[in-house]
Amino acid sequence: MPWPVSLAGPSRLAELYIAEDAILVPKVARYVNMADIKTHREAHARDDVAAQPEEAVRQGIELLFFAYRDFTAEPDAILEQYGFGRAHHRVVHFVGRHPQMTVGELLGILRITKQSLNRVLGQLVRQGFIVQHRGTEDRRQRLLELTASGRELERSLSQPQRARVAAAFRRSGPQAVEGFRKVLLGIIAAEEDRRRFGRARR
Numbered sequence: 397m398p399w400p401v402s403l404a405g406p407s408r409l410a411e412l413y414i415a416e417d418a419i420l421v422p423k424v425a426r427y428v429n430m431a432d433i434k435t436h437r438e439a440h441a442r443d444d445v446a447a448q449p450e451e452a453v454r455q456g457i458e459l460l461f462f463a464y465r466d467f468t469a470e471p472d473a474i475l476e477q478y479g480f481g482r483a484h485h486r487v488v489h490f491v492g493r494h495p496q497m498t499v500g501e502l503l504g505i506l507r508i509t510k511q512s513l514n515r516v517l518g519q520l521v522r523q524g525f526i527v528q529h530r531g532t533e534d535r536r537q538r539l540l541e542l543t544a545s546g547r548e549l550e551r552s553l554s555q556p557q558r559a560r561v562a563a564a565f566r567r568s569g570p571q572a573v574e575g576f577r578k579v580l581l582g583i584i585a586a587e588e589d590r591r592r593f594g595r596a597r598r
Contacts, residue, residue: 456579466560467557467560467561468482470556470557471485471553471554471556471557474552474553475553478523478549480519483506483508483512483516484516484519484520485553486506487502487506487513487516487517487520487526488520488525488526488542488546488549488550488553489550489553489554490502490505490506491526491540491541491542491546492542492546492547492550495540495541495542496529496539496540496541497539497540498531498537498538498539498540499513499517499537499538499540500537502540505589517540520546524543524545524546525542525543525545525546525549526540526541526542526543526546527540527541527542527543528540528541529541577593581593
């Protein structure tokens with residue numbers, strides 16, 4: 397604020413300006429310091445936002461590992477009683493879900509070699525869990541279907557898994573279930589496979 401010359405001489409003016417500076421300089425310094433602090437805080441916040449997705453992704457991967465471990469633990473114990481493994485479980489599951497599916501269709505889902513599938517399928521057929529029919533239009537086709545024993549095996553394998561998933565769905569609520577579904581669909585690579593889940597099955 398300028399001071400009238402008539403009220404103060406040159407020396408008095410100098411004193412007043414010095415006194416005014418003594419008040420303003422700390423205020424400016426405090427403003428600059430707060431601006432620096434704010435800038436540092438914003439930078440840290442940006443760093444946190446940038447770091448969060450990476451950690452969330454890593455936790456998501458770990459969650460899949462732990463969930464899959466517990467999801468398969470009980471069926472694994474049942475399979476062991478028959479001398480079977482998870483490959484047998486997958487075959488029983490998909491043949492149960494898609495009766496009369498062809499061997500080619502099953503290969504397309506499992507993405508394993510024909511030799512590996514023939515070994516697993518041969519065991520299930522010999523032990524009476526799956527039966528093969530010739531195709532009505534193409535006799536070269538082998539249509540797969542669970543026997544009564546196969547359906548019983550499928551129920552015993554899927555029961556603990558269905559109970560676990562159903563309980564998690566109930567605890568989480570419909571919005572979380574829909575989000576979970578979207579995440580899993582996003583992980584699936586092939587559009588053809590994602591289209592399988594375009595409509596809920598009963």
